[in-house]
Amino acid sequence: MSRGTWIFPPEPSLRLIVDTIEYCLKHAPRFNPISVAGAHFHDAGATVVQDLAYTLADGITYVQCCIDRGLKVDEFAPLISFFFYTHNDFFEEVAKYRAGRRLWARLMKERFGARDPRAQMFRFGVVCGGSTLTAQQPQNNIVRVAYQALASVLGGVQSMFTAAWDEPFAIPTEQSAELALRTQQVLAYETGVASVADPLGGSYYVEALTDRVEREARAIIDRIEKLGGMVPCIQSGLIQKEIAAEAYRYQKRVESGEQIVIGVNRFARPEPERRLELYQADTAAADRQRESLARVRATRDSQRVTTALAALREAARGNENLMPPISEAVKAYASVGEICGVLRREFGTFKEPVGL
Amino acid sequence: MGSNAIRVMVAKPGLDGHDRGAKVIAYALRDAGMEVVYTGLRHSPEEIVNAAVQEDVDAVGLSILSGAHLPLTEKVMAGLAAAGQDKEIAVFVGGTIPERDVAALKKMGVAGVFPTGTPLNEIVPAIKDAVAARRGAGA
Numbered sequence: 001m002s003r004g005t006w007i008f009p010p011e012p013s014l015r016l017i018v019d020t021i022e023y024c025l026k027h028a029p030r031f032n033p034i035s036v037a038g039a040h041f042h043d044a045g046a047t048v049v050q051d052l053a054y055t056l057a058d059g060i061t062y063v064q065c066c067i068d069r070g071l072k073v074d075e076f077a078p079l080i081s082f083f084f085y086t087h088n089d090f091f092e093e094v095a096k097y098r099a100g101r102r103l104w105a106r107l108m109k110e111r112f113g114a115r116d117p118r119a120q121m122f123r124f125g126v127v128c129g130g131s132t133l134t135a136q137q138p139q140n141n142i143v144r145v146a147y148q149a150l151a152s153v154l155g156g157v158q159s160m161f162t163a164a165w166d167e168p169f170a171i172p173t174e175q176s177a178e179l180a181l182r183t184q185q186v187l188a189y190e191t192g193v194a195s196v197a198d199p200l201g202g203s204y205y206v207e208a209l210t211d212r213v214e215r216e217a218r219a220i221i222d223r224i225e226k227l228g229g230m231v232p233c234i235q236s237g238l239i240q241k242e243i244a245a246e247a248y249r250y251q252k253r254v255e256s257g258e259q260i261v262i263g264v265n266r267f268a269r270p271e272p273e274r275r276l277e278l279y280q281a282d283t284a285a286a287d288r289q290r291e292s293l294a295r296v297r298a299t300r301d302s303q304r305v306t307t308a309l310a311a312l313r314e315a316a317r318g319n320e321n322l323m324p325p326i327s328e329a330v331k332a333y334a335s336v337g338e339i340c341g342v343l344r345r346e347f348g349t350f351k352e353p354v355g356l
Numbered sequence: 357m358g359s360n361a362i363r364v365m366v367a368k369p370g371l372d373g374h375d376r377g378a379k380v381i382a383y384a385l386r387d388a389g390m391e392v393v394y395t396g397l398r399h400s401p402e403e404i405v406n407a408a409v410q411e412d413v414d415a416v417g418l419s420i421l422s423g424a425h426l427p428l429t430e431k432v433m434a435g436l437a438a439a440g441q442d443k444e445i446a447v448f449v450g451g452t453i454p455e456r457d458v459a460a461l462k463k464m465g466v467a468g469v470f471p472t473g474t475p476l477n478e479i480v481p482a483i484k485d486a487v488a489a490r491r492g493a494g495a
Contacts, residue, residue: 004373
């Protein structure tokens with residue numbers, strides 16, 4: 001949701017998620033099979049509180065589905081991690097991560113009965129940048145990303161991705177991507193901020209804000225649960241609508257000047273003719289990929305592909321774990337399109353309600 | 357009001373899954389008194405052309421952040437021309453559109469291009485003006 005990359009309706013998607021977690025538990029126990037993503041909610045317009053609440057509500061759904069499958073919470077929960085966008089409001093973002101740790105630990109312990117401390121951990125990665133980047137005075141984005149990265153570290157992030165300043169226009173160039181990487185390396189290796197855990201703990205302001213974010217997120221989670229959980233709320237388009245309405249509210253605040261954006265509605269100047277060195281997509285890449293796909297199709301064992309895809313179809317109709325038949329189809333050189341095609345025919349595709 | 361209101365379709369062609377901008381634009385156009393249809397994600401240019409003709413819209417806004425704005429827009433324009441609707445329906449393109457491509461889009465017959473960072477108070481009047489001009493020409 002929000003990122004717009006779904007294929008199947010929520011229920012079969014949940015089955016695939018639980019299949020992945022179950023498979024990894026048995027066959028790849030050190031692999032993190034799922035990153036519960038709030039990133040796309042936030043970047044699509046959700047407030048910090050909505051962002052955290054929707055993400056944890058998703059997390060609750062995944063955990064419940066794993067338990068319903070018969071998996072043990074202390075075994076699978078340590079494999080779960082989270083993924084967020086850090087936007088501009090510095091202390092709110094710090095509070096989001098601090099509140100997230102409290103809420104998740106409590107949920108896992110009190111609601112799902114996790115005993116192992118690792119099963120109560122709220123590990124997360126972030127992206128800095130996204131929709132906070134501006135096309136106007138684009139090099140200001142370097143500064144925005146640096147502050148977002150700092151907020152993420154002070155909030156206790158485990159891993160981060162820093163966006164490049166030219167991403168409002170195109171995929172970054174090598175140079176802009178390198179600068180984005182150096183931004184986090186300066187933070188990690190020169191400033192010393194990464195050598196202490198939760199340095200803002202005890203600050204009256206951050207503690208009060210953390211309490212507020214926790215309380216308000218808890219209220220949204222409760223409301224979602226009363227409506228039957230995240231699945232019906234996504235199917236009805238409720239969450240999508242709340243996020244879009246918030247994006248519009250934000251845009252109106254920017255246009256009225258109430259929400260300051262440097263270079264956009266404050267300290268703006270006539271934009272000079274831009275002579276940016278932007279990334280140019282290699283238009284031959286699509287042809288090369290098509291040729292490579294044709295080559296694979298011509299040389300693979302087509303009988304093995306047909307058998308593997310038929311086995312996948314059978315498995316999808318039943319309720320066995322789909323990872324082994326998918327894995328066999330991949331080994332037979334079935335394409336991702338062919339594999340998803342089989343599942344699409346069995347599961348159908350999700351039609352998102354688009355009411356505004 | 358009613359039948360005189362400008363009808364606009366906001367559309368997402370191709371595989372691009374980002375629709376924050378498309379929805380914000382849709383809300384803004386609706387607040388400006390227009391009747392707005394939003395297609396949702398991942399529609400082919402053919403589907404968009406058919407829907408635009410069927411919905412009898414005055415304008416189509418294509419939201420494209422994937423980098424594939426040139427070929428996708430070209431197909432929509434050709435489809436509208438084939439349906440004999442290219443004079444009736446004004447097409448606008450918004451999203452991650454580099455400046456170097458604006459001229460090429462205009463040459464295809466696009467009525468307006470709104471790259472990243474274009475404020476709503478530029479987009480709304482541009483659509484109103486283009487539709488008024490077309491209705492004037494048709495009358």
